[in-house]
Amino acid sequence: MAVNSPLPVAADLKPVAGIELGYxxxxxxxxNRKDVLVMKLAEGATVAGVFTKNRFCAAPVQVxxxxxxxxxxxxxxxxxxxxxTGNANAGTGEPGxxxxxxxxxxxxxxxxxxxxxxLPFSTGVILEPLPVQKIVAGLPAAIxxxxxxxxxxxxxxxxxxxxxxxxxxxxxxxxGHTVTMTxxxxxxxxxxxxxxxxLGYLAFDAKVAQPVLDELVKYAADRSFNSITxxxxxxxxxxxxxxxxxxxxxxxxSTDSADYAALRDAVTGISRHLAQQIIRDGEGATKFIxxxxxxxxxxxxxxxxxxxxAHSPLVKTAFFASxxxxxxxxxxxxxxxxxxxxxxxLDLYLDDVLVAKAGGRNPDYKEEDGQRVMKxxxxxxxxxxxxxxxxxxxxxxxxxxxxxxxxxxxRS
Amino acid sequence: MAVNSPLPVAADLKPVAGIELGYxxxxxxxxNRKDVLVMKLAEGATVAGVFTKNRFCAAPVQVxxxxxxxxxxxxxxxxxxxxxTGNANAGTGEPGxxxxxxxxxxxxxxxxxxxxxxLPFSTGVILEPLPVQKIVAGLPAAIxxxxxxxxxxxxxxxxxxxxxxxxxxxxxxxxGHTVTMTxxxxxxxxxxxxxxxxLGYLAFDAKVAQPVLDELVKYAADRSFNSITxxxxxxxxxxxxxxxxxxxxxxxxSTDSADYAALRDAVTGISRHLAQQIIRDGEGATKFIxxxxxxxxxxxxxxxxxxxxAHSPLVKTAFFASxxxxxxxxxxxxxxxxxxxxxxxLDLYLDDVLVAKAGGRNPDYKEEDGQRVMKxxxxxxxxxxxxxxxxxxxxxxxxxxxxxxxxxxxRS
Numbered sequence: 072m073a074v075n076s077p078l079p080v081a082a083d084l085k086p087v088a089g090i091e092l093g094y095x096x097x098x099x100x101x102x103n104r105k106d107v108l109v110m111k112l113a114e115g116a117t118v119a120g121v122f123t124k125n126r127f128c129a130a131p132v133q134v135x136x137x138x139x140x141x142x143x144x145x146x147x148x149x150x151x152x153x154x155x156t157g158n159a160n161a162g163t164g165e166p167g168x169x170x171x172x173x174x175x176x177x178x179x180x181x182x183x184x185x186x187x188x189x190l191p192f193s194t195g196v197i198l199e200p201l202p203v204q205k206i207v208a209g210l211p212a213a214i215x216x217x218x219x220x221x222x223x224x225x226x227x228x229x230x231x232x233x234x235x236x237x238x239x240x241x242x243x244x245x246x247g248h249t250v251t252m253t254x255x256x257x258x259x260x261x262x263x264x265x266x267x268x269x270l271g272y273l274a275f276d277a278k279v280a281q282p283v284l285d286e287l288v289k290y291a292a293d294r295s296f297n298s299i300t301x302x303x304x305x306x307x308x309x310x311x312x313x314x315x316x317x318x319x320x321x322x323x324x325s326t327d328s329a330d331y332a333a334l335r336d337a338v339t340g341i342s343r344h345l346a347q348q349i350i351r352d353g354e355g356a357t358k359f360i361x362x363x364x365x366x367x368x369x370x371x372x373x374x375x376x377x378x379x380x381a382h383s384p385l386v387k388t389a390f391f392a393s394x395x396x397x398x399x400x401x402x403x404x405x406x407x408x409x410x411x412x413x414x415x416x417l418d419l420y421l422d423d424v425l426v427a428k429a430g431g432r433n434p435d436y437k438e439e440d441g442q443r444v445m446k447x448x449x450x451x452x453x454x455x456x457x458x459x460x461x462x463x464x465x466x467x468x469x470x471x472x473x474x475x476x477x478x479x480x481x482r483s
Numbered sequence: 484m485a486v487n488s489p490l491p492v493a494a495d496l497k498p499v500a501g502i503e504l505g506y507x508x509x510x511x512x513x514x515n516r517k518d519v520l521v522m523k524l525a526e527g528a529t530v531a532g533v534f535t536k537n538r539f540c541a542a543p544v545q546v547x548x549x550x551x552x553x554x555x556x557x558x559x560x561x562x563x564x565x566x567x568t569g570n571a572n573a574g575t576g577e578p579g580x581x582x583x584x585x586x587x588x589x590x591x592x593x594x595x596x597x598x599x600x601x602l603p604f605s606t607g608v609i610l611e612p613l614p615v616q617k618i619v620a621g622l623p624a625a626i627x628x629x630x631x632x633x634x635x636x637x638x639x640x641x642x643x644x645x646x647x648x649x650x651x652x653x654x655x656x657x658x659g660h661t662v663t664m665t666x667x668x669x670x671x672x673x674x675x676x677x678x679x680x681x682l683g684y685l686a687f688d689a690k691v692a693q694p695v696l697d698e699l700v701k702y703a704a705d706r707s708f709n710s711i712t713x714x715x716x717x718x719x720x721x722x723x724x725x726x727x728x729x730x731x732x733x734x735x736x737s738t739d740s741a742d743y744a745a746l747r748d749a750v751t752g753i754s755r756h757l758a759q760q761i762i763r764d765g766e767g768a769t770k771f772i773x774x775x776x777x778x779x780x781x782x783x784x785x786x787x788x789x790x791x792x793a794h795s796p797l798v799k800t801a802f803f804a805s806x807x808x809x810x811x812x813x814x815x816x817x818x819x820x821x822x823x824x825x826x827x828x829l830d831l832y833l834d835d836v837l838v839a840k841a842g843g844r845n846p847d848y849k850e851e852d853g854q855r856v857m858k859x860x861x862x863x864x865x866x867x868x869x870x871x872x873x874x875x876x877x878x879x880x881x882x883x884x885x886x887x888x889x890x891x892x893x894r895s
Contacts, residue, residue, distance in 0.1 A: 126824045127817030127842075162813040164827075164843025197810020198844050307814050384796070384882075385890055392891035398609020398719075401574040405539030406717035412538045415576075430539075431576025432610050470796075472887050478797055479804035 074359040074448050074468070076351035079238040081223035085251050087274045089113035089316025093217035094228040097209025099202055100157030100195060105228035107206055109213040110152040110272065111182060115317035118142075118149040118190070119284040121292040123309035129161035130171040130201075131191040132308060138175075138187050143281065147188050152272070152312065153178045154192040155206050156231050159268060161307035162198040170203040177207045181214050194231055194258060194268035194308050226255040229270055232477060233257050237348040239341050246330040248321035250277050252337065256296075256345040258306070268308040271296055271345055276319030277334060286326050287335055288313045295342035298374075299466045300381045301353040313338065350466045355473030357448070358390045364454045365462040372409045373463035376454060379407035380465075387470030390450065395441030397426050404454060413458065420453040421445070486771040486860050486880070488763035491650040493635035497663050499686045501525035501728025505629035506640040509621025511614055512569030512607060517640035519618055521625040522564040522684065523594060527729035530554075530561040530602070531696040533704040535721035541573035542583040542613075543603040544720060550587075550599050555693065559600050564684070564724065565590045566604040567618050568643050571680060573719035574610040582615040589619045593626050606643055606670060606680035606720050638667040641682055644889060645669050649760040651753050658742040660733035662689050664749065668708075668757040670718070680720040683708055683757055688731030689746060698738050699747055700725045707754035711878045712793045713765040725750065762878045767885030769860070770802045776866045777874040784821045785875035788866060791819035792877075799882030802862065807853030809838050816866060825870065832865040833857070 095107040112118070120139060122132050142148055153174055160167045175189035193201065226236035240253040254273030279287070288311065296311045323331050351359050362380050364373035380386055383403040389396040400419060404412070419427040422444045426436050444450060507519040524530070532551060534544050554560060565586055572579045587601035605613065638648035652665040666685030691699070700723065708723050735743050763771050774792050776785035792798055795815040801808040812831060816824070831839040834856045838848050856862060 123818075125814060125817035126819075126821065127813045127826050159810070162810050162839060162843060164841065167843065196808070197814055198839065199810070200844070307810075307817060384886070388887055388890035391887065394891065396608070398571070398574050398611070401539045402537060402609055402717070402719050405537035405719060406535075407538075409538065414539050427574060427610065429576065431574060431579070432612070470887060472884055474796070475800055475803065475882060475884050475887060478800035479806065 073235055073352035074356055076348055078235055084222035084238050084240045084253050086219035087251050087253050087316060088276045089116055089318030090274045091217040091219050092221040092225040093213040094224050095209035095213035097205045099155055099205050106156045107209045107213050108154040108225050108228040111217050112150050112314060113316050113318055117279055117281050117284045117315045119288040120310055120312045121288050123306055125307045127162055127307050129159050129193060129308040130163055130167035131160055131193045134171045135190040138190055141187050147185055149190055150184050150188045151178050151182055152190045154229050156194050158193060158195040158199060158201050159197045159308050160193040160201040170201040173203050174206055177210055181210055192310055194270055197307055222253050229257040231258055232354060234352055239344045241341055243337050245321055245333040250275055250319060250321050252341055254341055254345050256349055268306040271311040274314040274316060276316050277321040277323055278317035279315035279323045283323055283326055284313055284315055287338060290335055291339045291342040294339050295346040299346045299350050301468060347466055350468050353468035354477045355471040356468035357471055358469040359449045360467050362452045363464045366459055367456045367461045368459035370461045370463050373461050375409055376404050376407040377463050377465035379403045381467035384470055390469035391471045393445040395445045397441060416457040418455040422451050485647055485764035486768055488760055490647055496634035496650050496652045496665050498631035499663050499665050499728060500688045501528055501730030502686045503629040503631050504633040504637040505625040506636050507621035507625035509617045511567055511617050518568045519621045519625050520566040520637050520640040523629050524562050524726060525728050525730050529691055529693050529696045529727045531700040532722055532724045533700050535718055537717050537719045539574055539719050541571050541605060541720040542575055542579035543572055543605045546583045547602040550602055553599050559597055561602055562596050562600045563590050563594055564602045566641050568606050570605060570607040570611060570613050571609045571720050572605040572613040582613040585615050586618055589622055593622055604682060604722055606682055609719055634665050641669040643670055644766060646764055649757060651756045653753055655749050657733055657745040662687055662731060662733050664753055666753055666757050668761055680718040683723040686726040686728060688728050689733040689735055690729035691727035692736045695735055695738055696725055696727055702747055703751045703754040706751050707758040711758045711762050713880060759878055762880050765880035766889045767883040768880035769883055770881040771861045772879050774864045775876045778871055779868045779873045780871035782873045782875050785873050787821055788816050788819040789875050789877040791815045793879035796882055802881035803883045805857040807857045809853060828869040830867040834863050
């Protein structure tokens with residue numbers, strides 16, 4: 072069960088003018104399960120993405136990146152996205168690329184587009200051939216039920232080991248214009264994390280120039296999907312896509328404006344919410360942990376330390392056990408790779424409890440204070456380096472028996 | 484239960500002339516348990532060590548490094564080592580250093596040495612004050628039972644979460660001289676690994692000049708204790724110590740000799756055996772996995788890829804489940820950080836089974852072949868990069884329910 076993460080309510084997920092969503096049950100891995108999603112975009116929409124850095128990036132990631140590049144090179148705009156679960160189409164070589172392209176071609180044929188105007192996405196088991204015939208057979212049904220208010224179904228259609236759909240929506244006013252944005256996410260991945268694949272799609276109805284959207288997607292990803300981790304594995308398929316449908320009245324042509332800043336902050340906020348839902352529903356998660364590293368020399372070293380803590384199996388099992396075995400956090404800080412770190416200046420807090428002071432145990436620290444915090448479902452780990460002004464925050468979960476069970480049984 | 488790792492037999496552990504070992508039950512954390520070990524070295528012995536790179540390195544590590552440096556600066560030779568379990572004396576600040584020094588001073592007083600001639604070691608819980616009075620109180624008993632044939636007891640005295648003592652011994656002939664070497668190890672750590680602390684001590688009766696021994700300890704560590712990993716955590720206390728007692732007839736003054744090469748290979752072999760015993764007895768381990776990465780441009784990239792595979796919780800849980808979900812290995816290779824890796828050239832073998840060929844699934848690969856290998860207790864993962872002549876090997880174990888149980892209960 073996800074940690075403090077109520078199920079999204081379908082009625083709260085606002086339609087975004089300029090995007091319609093349709094799903095199908097194509098029986099890719101299991102029958103009677105939504106496993107294909109098509110998103111159709113209005114003319115005038117712009118699309119930008121951030122993708123896994125895994126060298127074994129999946130065939131659909133390669134095709135999506137190439138198709139987005141083609142737009143920048145003067146090609147026709149992206150007008151549709153297609154997602155399948157049940158198979159990652161990764162480690163599949165040349166046949167995998169052909170299958171991803173065949174999927175795009177079929178979506179394009181049904182919607183009257185060119186294949187290059189379609190971005191494909193896959194998530195599921197790696198190293199197995201994509202059952203492209205099943206996807207193709209499912210596409211007409213997905214396209215037949217394209218609707219603007221299908222976001223909840225869409226969130227369900229992209230689930231794999233997720234225990235619940237993930238979605239968020241908001242309406243805000245920017246420069247006098249109403250902007251509606253709705254997004255969905257699944258799995259857990261991106262740069263660091265992944266137990267399955269992380270996918271995130273966020274659409275809003277402003278009109279945003281391509282270079283501005285390219286900037287925005289990186290900014291939002293760094294502060295959301297790129298700041299979460301479950302187990303340190305980075306998937307072959309992780310993708311985060313922003314769609315600016317252009318159907319609303321707000322127009323943003325430059326990153327140098329108050330409108331951009333407001334849009335950026337709204338997009339970042341909702342992206343973070345979508346990313347945190349992934350952690351709250353991490354495989355076997357029983358705790359939601361925020362790790363903040365403060366007063367570092369630069370963001371890079373703060374992130375190194377935050378991720379070292381977040382990835383340590385010893386730290387994660389201690390959280391699972393609610394055991395304030397906090398020396399494990401110091402050990403993780405120590406091996407994070409910040410070679411000139413002066414541990415004698417470092418303070419460590421667990422929520423409001425000062426555990427380690429100036430690199431050693433705080434003389435006033437009492438085990439029962441640590442125990443009290445460790446028992447909570449939401450815990451803040453705060454590391455103060457006292458050597459600069461940079462900071463970074465990473466969100467993670469604990470490592471439980473259920474994590475092992477889920478991943479030892481994944482394919483069965 | 485350790486994977487294919489028979490219990491050492493006390494009678495097989497040969498005394499090494501020039502070193503005596505004595506233990507005590509000092510009640511540091513639990514009563515009726517060997518938890519203090521003293522090793523007394525003959526005059527003329529040389530000592531060299533490799534220590535954790537953790538920035539929060541423990542007080543005893545700091546003192547041991549300083550005392551070894553003092554010898555190089557012309558100080559008196561190291562003549563004793565003292566080890567306690569039950570407390571790591573790490574994250575303990577200035578009082579921790581004083582406690583480590585007080586332990587050395589007491590050993591020195593009892594043996595008629597200077598405090599700087601003693602190297603201290605601790606392993607156990609981090610961030611708790613060292614109960615130095617208990618150690619001091621236990622020292623006379625340890626010194627009273629100093630014996631040359633106490634290696635098995637010594638191996639028991641340094642255990643923490645180990646399920647069995649770890650030791651190895653051999654006699655060999657080098658340049659016409661008989662050389663006897665015996666070593667012990669515990670825990671699992673060093674550079675990458677650690678679930679507890681890795682400690683290793685290996686003594687032999689050759690006479691080896693200090694610079695030669697310094698070189699030898701690094702060479703052997705890189706090919707043994709620095710090539711294992713259980714969970715990617717690096718302890719605050721990891722240490723590997725070589726003692727050349729000088730009591731035998733072999734003298735090695737230079738690394739540029741056939742005698743050195745023979746000694747180096749013997750030391751490396753036994754060190755590897757001691758290191759592998761740690762993996763075989765890894766917390767919750769049910770499989771012993773050898774990961775070899777071949778035909779890389781340099782050792783560094785081979786090690787990066789081997790460690791990425793070895794640390795992936797997804798790969799490790801798949802091994803635990805005997806599930807040939809081998810795409811997870813490709814994913815780990817892909818995110819190992821070798822940015823220009825051409826995955827289209829890469830082959831992946833599981834024992835003799837060619838799983839992935841030229842970056843994609845081998846068309847001849849059958850799931851039952853993968854399954855057959857995954858069911859074994861000892862598995863070889865072989866990655867062929869086809870871009871150079873370097874290779875590297877790392878040893879690891881799987882990630883099981885018992886790993887979570889052990890680490891969630893460690894302090895209770």
